[in-house]
Amino acid sequence: MSAVKKIFVVEQLRRVQMSDLLARGTRLDGRGLSDFRELTITTNVIEKAEGSCRVKLGNTELIAGVKVNLGTPFPDTPDKGLLVVSAEVLPLASPYAEPGPPDENTIELARVADRGIRESGMIDVSKLVLVEGKHVYAVFVDVSILNVDGNLFDATSYAVVSSLMTAKIPKYVLDDKGQPSKTDEMVSLPIQTIPVSVTQARIGDHLIVDPTSEEEALMESRITLVSDDKGNLCAGQKGMPGSLTTDQVLQAASTAKLKGEEIRSIIKKAVYNG
Amino acid sequence: MGKQGGDSSSLINEQGIRADGRRIDELRPIKIEVGILKNADGSAFIQFGKNKIMAAVYGPKEVHPKHSALPDRSVLRCRYHMSPFSTEERKNPAPSRREIEISKVTREALEPSLMLEDYPRTAIDVFVEVLQSDGGSRCAGISAASVALADAGINMRDLVSACAAGKVAGQVVLDVDDTEDKEGQADLPIAIMSTSNQVTLLQLDGQLNEEEFNKALSWALSGCKKVYELQREALIGRYFGKNEKVLEVEQ
Numbered sequence: 001m002s003a004v005k006k007i008f009v010v011e012q013l014r015r016v017q018m019s020d021l022l023a024r025g026t027r028l029d030g031r032g033l034s035d036f037r038e039l040t041i042t043t044n045v046i047e048k049a050e051g052s053c054r055v056k057l058g059n060t061e062l063i064a065g066v067k068v069n070l071g072t073p074f075p076d077t078p079d080k081g082l083l084v085v086s087a088e089v090l091p092l093a094s095p096y097a098e099p100g101p102p103d104e105n106t107i108e109l110a111r112v113a114d115r116g117i118r119e120s121g122m123i124d125v126s127k128l129v130l131v132e133g134k135h136v137y138a139v140f141v142d143v144s145i146l147n148v149d150g151n152l153f154d155a156t157s158y159a160v161v162s163s164l165m166t167a168k169i170p171k172y173v174l175d176d177k178g179q180p181s182k183t184d185e186m187v188s189l190p191i192q193t194i195p196v197s198v199t200q201a202r203i204g205d206h207l208i209v210d211p212t213s214e215e216e217a218l219m220e221s222r223i224t225l226v227s228d229d230k231g232n233l234c235a236g237q238k239g240m241p242g243s244l245t246t247d248q249v250l251q252a253a254s255t256a257k258l259k260g261e262e263i264r265s266i267i268k269k270a271v272y273n274g
Numbered sequence: 275m276g277k278q279g280g281d282s283s284s285l286i287n288e289q290g291i292r293a294d295g296r297r298i299d300e301l302r303p304i305k306i307e308v309g310i311l312k313n314a315d316g317s318a319f320i321q322f323g324k325n326k327i328m329a330a331v332y333g334p335k336e337v338h339p340k341h342s343a344l345p346d347r348s349v350l351r352c353r354y355h356m357s358p359f360s361t362e363e364r365k366n367p368a369p370s371r372r373e374i375e376i377s378k379v380t381r382e383a384l385e386p387s388l389m390l391e392d393y394p395r396t397a398i399d400v401f402v403e404v405l406q407s408d409g410g411s412r413c414a415g416i417s418a419a420s421v422a423l424a425d426a427g428i429n430m431r432d433l434v435s436a437c438a439a440g441k442v443a444g445q446v447v448l449d450v451d452d453t454e455d456k457e458g459q460a461d462l463p464i465a466i467m468s469t470s471n472q473v474t475l476l477q478l479d480g481q482l483n484e485e486e487f488n489k490a491l492s493w494a495l496s497g498c499k500k501v502y503e504l505q506r507e508a509l510i511g512r513y514f515g516k517n518e519k520v521l522e523v524e525q
Contacts, residue, residue, distance in 0.1 A: 105378075110371075232483045233484075237478070238382075243386045253484065
């Protein structure tokens with residue numbers, strides 16, 4: 001059951017202006033319909049985290065940290081390490097955010113980000129096992145949203161991916177008694193692919209990528225699609241109480257692949273040269 | 275979740291027959307009953323394979339708390355919930371994060387079909403209770419909920435029909451069941467409004483290349499259309515004579 005949702009209000013005149021612009025193939029900030037805002041990724045911003053990054057996507061800002069410890073695997077996957085992604089919109093991030101337990105939007109955000117990482121097989125969780133059924137690495141990625149200006153889905157996903165790529169985790173070995181002990185050696189996580197999330201909003205008959213808060217206030221439906229290195233789609237989520245035609249879904253899928261490659265190279269550059 | 279690995283060779287045999295005897299483009303048996311709960315304004319029961327799901331609608335009714343009412347339309351509220359005995363292992367009855375997400379996507383899948391503007395300052399509650407789950411429960415729940423909304427007489431543009439397609443043992447299949455969901459490579463639940471071909475729910479778990487995605491999408495759409503026929507027949511059966519009608523899926 002949802003409580004009252006606070007709504008980001010856009011004036012009628014502004015709405016008219018925005019839809020006029022969309023009809024001409026452009027947007028309030030001058031972008032084309034399939035242009036992302038500037039994406040800046042700064043890595044290793046938190047020394048105490050095993051991996052971290054700060055992501056700015058236009059005015060949307062967030063920070064992600066990776067913490068790793070040893071844990072016990074789930075009974076149904078004794079041969080796999082743990083990977084948990086969670087996200088939180090901090091109360092300082094927006095006048096509409098409030099402290100308290102996560103609401104359904106935040107839960108959806110975290111679950112969709114998690115789905116993209118998990119289903120793409122970005123991390124080879126079978127390599128995160130020390131003793132099958134007993135000791136596995138538990139990788140936690142926590143994303144804190146610092147400033148909200150739309151497209152939290154993509155920004156969160158980029159933050160998770162970048163922080164996992166930069167993470168250096170302590171290597172554990174088994175001692176004589178078969179107990180795991182921490183060594184000083186630091187290793188990278190077993191990365192197999194770089195999943196990239198691309199979210200598109202439908203306003204009228206237009207699909208636009210990377211919507212701002214203002215554009216999100218106008219959107220009727222939203223579709224997030226995550227693609228991997230090979231161009232496979234590996235996660236998706238339609239959102240908002242509106243619909244999409246099947247043609248729009250197919251269009252969204254091809255845009256997601258195309259823009260995904262673009263973003264992937266930005267992420268790679270930021271992580272490997274940063 | 276965790277769709278990598280698992281021995282998937284036994285899921286489809288050389289003749290293209292799946293573990294439960296279905297062809298790759300075949301739905302599980304579906305049965306829909308309308309008006310099964312006395313107190314509810316509208317209700318439906320769906321059996322979708324081993325899924326047994328009840329949906330009930332209460333409303334339009336007064337909104338509590340009052341401040342959540344909207345001046346120009348009704349507030350649609352959905353709760354998807356799994357009974358503790360619905361799964362292999364007992365499920366904690368408290369709503370999980372998964373259930374909260376499914377409640378949200380269920381609401382968003384149903385909302386485009388409803389003329390909420392006809393009922394200002396009211397609430398419409400939809401309760402989806404999964405009594406037994408067998409993979410694809412969100413789709414079956416949405417299909418049942420839409421029938422329950424029709425049974426409640428809520429003004430609507432269309433019925434919402436849902437069905438999933440996926441990838442199992444390297445092949446695109448229609449209507450992924452529980453085992454296939456766990457061992458398969460992808461699951462693509464879809465809901466549509468049949469007459470206008472509008473997609474109101476789309477989720478994707480697992481990997482599909484472009485060709486597979488297009489194929490899975492079109493199969494899921496055809497599955498939705500079959501579900502639509504059954505929803506329609508169930509409603510007609512309820513209101514024009516026949517109390518209950520068992521409908522076999524024709525392929």
